[in-house]
Amino acid sequence: MSEPKSGGVKTLGIKVPDALHAQFALVAQLDGISLGDAALRAVELYVSTKKAEPDFAARAQAALEEIEREAAARRGAIQGLFGDDAPAADAGTTTSRSRRRSGEASD
Template sequence: MPEPRNGGVKTLGIKVPDALHAQFTLVAQLDGISLGDAALRAVELYVTTKKAEPDFAARAKAALEAIEREAAARRGAIEGLFGADAPAANAADTTTGRSRRRGGEASD
């Protein structure tokens, strides 16, 4: 399996209202950190806060079950096409996300 291009790091671009950006910049400067580091801390805090919500585990479990149902349906469709000759499932092939081809078109 090839190594991730960015070492497992994703780039996130967001639009922030001018007033909030000015405050965010000031807070980061006062803390002596870059905007990138401040944004990373904010994302980490958001994830930690959401995980602590009482219903979060149940919502995550429901999302996982939906992913598993979709994967089973897709597996069934492939098996229906090929019968006993269906290609062996590869762990990387069972993801539910759509991959992108060149030019930005989605593939299924």
């Protein structure tokens, strides 16, 4: 089982039918691990299995291209609103909306 590299974790809550839960709990108990560790192993196995599928890389690339198209469309919309005065994209800065929410003054 691998540790999160970024230090962050997410909580995942799922509904499992009673019979499957009973089997899952028994398998985890027989392996001497917690349900959380067993679930993490199951997710890791699922991800590695999907990555090994022949068409997975192509589907991931298509998803990435769609994200890029959507970002370009949104960028174009912002530029359309502001023209040459459009805010510069800087990944290292906080947006004015999130600064206002946190109580800081906006630019």
